[in-house]
Amino acid sequence: MTTITVEASELTRKYGGRTAVNDVSFSLNKGEVLGFLGPNGAGKSTTMKMLTGNLAPSHGSVEICGINMMEKPKDAKALIGYLPEQPPLYRELTVDEFLTIAARLHRVSRQHIRKAVDIAKQRCGLTEMGKRLIENLSKGYQQRVGIAQAIIHNPMVVILDEPTVGLDPIQIRDIRALIKELGGEHSVILSTHILPEVEMVCDRVQIIHKGTMVFNGDIDVLKQQRHGSRLLLGLKQAPAQEVLLSIPGVEAIEVLKDNLFRIRHTPGAVPTEALIQAAVSQNWGLFQINPDQTSLEEVFVQLTFQDAAVA
Numbered sequence: 261m262t263t264i265t266v267e268a269s270e271l272t273r274k275y276g277g278r279t280a281v282n283d284v285s286f287s288l289n290k291g292e293v294l295g296f297l298g299p300n301g302a303g304k305s306t307t308m309k310m311l312t313g314n315l316a317p318s319h320g321s322v323e324i325c326g327i328n329m330m331e332k333p334k335d336a337k338a339l340i341g342y343l344p345e346q347p348p349l350y351r352e353l354t355v356d357e358f359l360t361i362a363a364r365l366h367r368v369s370r371q372h373i374r375k376a377v378d379i380a381k382q383r384c385g386l387t388e389m390g391k392r393l394i395e396n397l398s399k400g401y402q403q404r405v406g407i408a409q410a411i412i413h414n415p416m417v418v419i420l421d422e423p424t425v426g427l428d429p430i431q432i433r434d435i436r437a438l439i440k441e442l443g444g445e446h447s448v449i450l451s452t453h454i455l456p457e458v459e460m461v462c463d464r465v466q467i468i469h470k471g472t473m474v475f476n477g478d479i480d481v482l483k484q485q486r487h488g489s490r491l492l493l494g495l496k497q498a499p500a501q502e503v504l505l506s507i508p509g510v511e512a513i514e515v516l517k518d519n520l521f522r523i524r525h526t527p528g529a530v531p532t533e534a535l536i537q538a539a540v541s542q543n544w545g546l547f548q549i550n551p552d553q554t555s556l557e558e559v560f561v562q563l564t565f566q567d568a569a570v571a
């Protein structure tokens with residue numbers, strides 16, 4: 261049986277007269293990792309703050325495991341671990357000192373604090389770092405400490421706001437692996453503006469654009485939208501377009517610069533092999549053929565366009 265851990269209904273937030281988040285509703289199941297994706301200024305942090313009870317919605321409600329955030333904020337917040345965009349670290353403390361304070365703040369009982377600190381450190385790869393001052397840790401390790409404080413009380417729901425911003429590629433890889441692992445036991449909401457990050461880590465994705473949800477679905481659907489149906493083809497001696505269009509699966513051709521073509525093909529009928537065979541046998545000077553990945557911006561345009569077309 262699936263257990264719903266987060267239920268957001270019609271969440272709306274206005275700053276002055278401006279609507280930053282408009283009518284956002286979704287639910288999250290136990291064990292799921294949900295990506296909350298959107299460009300800068302889309303309304304991600306505002307939504308995260310409403311979900312964690314740090315900002316009151318202008319309209320709508322949040323329930324954590326059936327507990328209403330507005331009616332019982334203490335009880336609801338106790339079920340959440342939160343890593344804000346700016347991690348709340350006391351840099352002059354050691355990792356152990358800081359996590360001990362975090363455990364107290366999260367009301368871990370006195371006799372369990374030490375164990376809770378050890379478990380959080382172990383899960384976040386910090387076991388050897390307990391005595392180190394936070395200010396002397398690399399940014400990647402500081403981010404691990406931020407995640408460790410979020411899970412110290414073993415919450416049902418972990419909410420991470422842009423956890424990989426400012427990290428180097430190896431740190432990013434490690435933090436993503438950690439987030440994926442957390443998903444097994446906790447429900448995780450990951451806010452990010454990085455599309456591949458969502459694809460790597462999440463089961464489900466929601467895309468927010470100018471405060472409005474434009475996509476809410478399975479990660480595979482988004483992947484298909486992004487990776488499906490287009491190839492980039494580079495030919496030094498290209499034939500007439502009709503010749504390319506006669507290859508099974510090829511539906512349309514867009515001429516780009518530098519002898520490059522964007523080929524739109526029938527979903528499920530990828531003409532890569534046929535194009536390579538034709539290029540080799542007819543000396544078209546093939547120098548590139550690869551799937552054309554849609555950028556985040558293009559996905560937004562497609563999704564918002566689809567929405568407008570449906571409306």
Ligand SMILES: Nc1ncnc2c1ncn2[C@@H]1O[C@H](COP(=O)(O)OP(=O)(O)OP(=O)(O)O)[C@@H](O)[C@H]1O
Pocket residue numbers: 275280298299300301302303304305306307453
């Ligand atoms: N306290 C505030 N007062 C007024 N406007 C705000 C406030 N906080 C956010 N906004 C505005 O609300 C909109 C959404 O901001 P929010 O920080 O939620 O976006 P975001 O998707 O998290 O972007 P970023 O990744 O840049 O933080 C933006 O236009 C922002 O300028």
